[in-house]
Amino acid sequence: MRILLSLMAIIALSSCGLSPMYAGGARADVAQGLGAVEVPAIPGRGGWLVKNALDAQFGMAGQTTPQYRLDVRLDDSLEALGVLNDDTISRERRILRARYQLIELATGSVLLDATAGSDAGIDVVSSEYATIAAEQKALENLAIEVADRMVTQVALTLRNRAVAGQ
Template structure:
């Protein structure tokens, strides 16, 4: 008697089904289940971002607002306060003391405040860094630093909103 599946394929199929069944019972729920009508999206739609000073603050607030706008439009219930720390430090140094590599770190301390009772729901910090090659052209180096800041802003904004979604959903 021959089977439609070779034994290794059948074993993988059975193992896959067993793993899928065990995951459904583990209690994990997708954060953005339900799309725009889900709990996380509705909570994010009610977040208003406080102005953040500086160029990096302008970039961060725009990145946060772009992501929040995709969640819909709801009456503001939460206020997101963000303080940024942006640092560039030289890493690679030649014998003539010229820097060949830099690291740019963007750190965001953020607080989510419930506007109904003024209570701080979340108070955390998120950061990310990027490596920058220092070119012989000062213009190229400045452009690389600006590009790194834009990338870091996008990454940190995603991390902040993931944390905010978890806190606001509860």
Template sequence: MNRFIAPFLLVFLLPACGLQPLYSGGSKGAVAGTLGTISVAPIGGKNGWLMRNALNDRLGGQENNAPQFRLVVVLDDQIEGFGVRADDTVTRERRTLRARYQLIATATGETVLDATAGSDAGIDVVSSEYATIAGENSALENLTQKVADQIVTRLSLYARGE
């Protein structure tokens, strides 16, 4: 009997915990409205192109809104071999993607947020060079998605006032 009462009582305690949805109000909410006014500055290189597209997809900038903020991102992309055989050939690589990003208010030029985000992925090095390069490219695509998620989450917290 107590097994069934305890979850029922927890339902009444949840509103008291202080949790609030980040995107309350949906596309008309404060967070979505602020994210829609962020323009992403061009980022050089293939990794920059992937990152800018991932950020633009997540920010959902609307054409009607004049940009109130500019997001400047500088990427550090490194591949490092760390698994080594007896004959000194690398068997495993780690691709690390780090981003330093700044949110700049366009009206004042003031940097309102300066932060970093990053992630890494392991890559198997196989006898086929093509397969290894394909693995490196796939890792880069996945890493840009993860880092873009981290950046947008932090921007959302800023937009909410945290």
């Protein structure tokens, strides 16, 4: 009975259609495509952080001839959330949104036009230095999170493109 159940489970798993995105390691189409994405400079401190996170995620950035360009526009904002009776702010929300396009350099066609974003809550304390440090750390964390989301979407786009080309 156990053998029959095991066999049925194996058959069910093989028919689910799941396939590893990075099958083949560094030689996989997706890995090669990610390594061929260049990211131009993005204005501002948040832009610098997002570009560095993207370059780290793409791994082989600058090691191959670029085939794609990822154009990114950021919107970074701070909002006051908690206002006390004496009109001081007790809580802030930092929001980082990115609008990005993946462009194939050979044809100039836009392969992906999407947005990614995240936000973080910040406690405003009596120390101005501590509040500024918290705001900066929130921006660093948000830049990594937004870059992760962008890379995932780019990888899915490149994978779908490779599957369609087979």
